[in-house]
Amino acid sequence: MNGPTVVWYLCVAAFLFFTGALGVLIRRSPLIVLLSLELMLNGSNLALIAFARFHGRGDGQIFALTVMAVAASEVVVGLGLIVAMARRNLDLDVDKLRTLRG
Amino acid sequence: MIVADAGNVLVWVVWVVAAFACISSGIAVVSFSNPFFSALSLIGNLASLAVLYLLLSAEFVAAAQVLVYAGAVMVMFLFVIAYLGGQADAPWAGGPSWQALGAVAASSALLVEVIVVIGLKTGGRLSHAAPTDYFFGSPSTIGRLFLTDHLLAFEITSIVLLVAAVGGVILGSHSRAQPPLAEAER
Numbered sequence: 001m002n003g004p005t006v007v008w009y010l011c012v013a014a015f016l017f018f019t020g021a022l023g024v025l026i027r028r029s030p031l032i033v034l035l036s037l038e039l040m041l042n043g044s045n046l047a048l049i050a051f052a053r054f055h056g057r058g059d060g061q062i063f064a065l066t067v068m069a070v071a072a073s074e075v076v077v078g079l080g081l082i083v084a085m086a087r088r089n090l091d092l093d094v095d096k097l098r099t100l101r102g
Numbered sequence: 103m104i105v106a107d108a109g110n111v112l113v114w115v116v117w118v119v120a121a122f123a124c125i126s127s128g129i130a131v132v133s134f135s136n137p138f139f140s141a142l143s144l145i146g147n148l149a150s151l152a153v154l155y156l157l158l159s160a161e162f163v164a165a166a167q168v169l170v171y172a173g174a175v176m177v178m179f180l181f182v183i184a185y186l187g188g189q190a191d192a193p194w195a196g197g198p199s200w201q202a203l204g205a206v207a208a209s210s211a212l213l214v215e216v217i218v219v220i221g222l223k224t225g226g227r228l229s230h231a232a233p234t235d236y237f238f239g240s241p242s243t244i245g246r247l248f249l250t251d252h253l254l255a256f257e258i259t260s261i262v263l264l265v266a267a268v269g270g271v272i273l274g275s276h277s278r279a280q281p282p283l284a285e286a287e288r
Contacts, residue, residue: 003113003157006228010220012121012154016128016147018213023132025205031137031183035144038171039128042151045163053158056232058243061163062252065244068163068170069259073266075175079182080273086186 009050016043028093030085034078041071117157123150141179148172160239 016039023036045064052060086092123146130143148171155164237243248256 002110004117006231007220007224008117008121009154009158010228011217012124014213014216014220015125017216018209019125019128019132021209021212022205025209026202027132029137031179031186032132032140035131035137035140035179038144038175039131039147042147046151046154049155049158049160049163052160053234053238054228054231056234056238058239058247059252061160061239061244062247062255064160064163065166065248066255066259068166069263072170072175073262075178076266076270077273079178080270083182083185084273092186 006050006054010047013043013047013050016040016046018043028095030078030082030092030094033094034075034082037074037078038071041067113157116153120150120153120157123147124154137183138180141176141183144179145172145176148176158239159234162239162241162244 020036020039020041020043023039024033027033027036045067048060048064048067052058052064082092085097090097127143127147127150131140131147134140134143148167152164152167152172155161155167
């Protein structure tokens with residue numbers, strides 16, 4: 001395998017996961033929380049594909065594609081929720097959503 | 103031998119550029135106050151990740167990443183951001199709170215743990231990747247795996263996507279029928 005070994009890819013994946021977790025924890029806009037969640041999913045995808053290449057098997061890539069499909073459906077539901085919140089004139093701030101009452 | 107070394111250096115250069123773009127655009131996603139710019143940086147992040155996938159000889163996943171994420175999901179994100187108007191949310195407004203400090207501490211602990219585990223438990227053993235053939239990561243290999251070994255994952259994925267589509271429709275139509283409750287909740 002030319003170029004960097006799997007360890008370097010894993011470090012990039014860990015840093016992406018770290019950045020995404022930081023964004024999920026400190027940002028208050030639900031849109032940016034969703035975007036940071038995508039960053040975390042991409043970090044785990046990179047680790048999966050790096051290990052798939054390391055072991056020379058395609059199963060990790062299958063898992064990464066499944067994660068991608070789950071991420072797409074999560075974005076659909078999350079954006080639907082955000083639009084529903086905006087239509088009810090609620091503040092788009094995850095710290096202010098204290099109750100689950102409709 | 104000289105040709106092999108030149109190829110190695112080229113792969114390293116491409117890797118460094120892609121990894122740097124990936125990390126810096128990831129930081130930009132979290133630190134922009136305008137969600138529109140965050141979404142644009144996430145598109146850059148996805149593109150540089152696709153380059154990394156290509157270096158890992160996962161061609162089909164790289165193509166699917168660009169098509170599905172950058173092409174479909176991010177367009178939906180940008181539509182919603184344009185519909186709602188980019189509401190500014192400064193990440194460090196009013197100085198760092200205890201909540202933000204705790205978040206930084208927790209995620210730094212996560213990062214350090216992962217790096218230490220990678221360094222300690224796997225050092226040396228991960229340096230020699232298994233040899234792969236020409237068809238590794240090609241659409242035919244992925245398709246054969248999906249339809250033989252991982253058929254259950256394939257079917258479950260289709261059900262998850264169907265449920266998400268139904269949920270999106272229900273969320274969209276339900277909220278239209280409801281009166282605004284903002285005054286009652288405040």
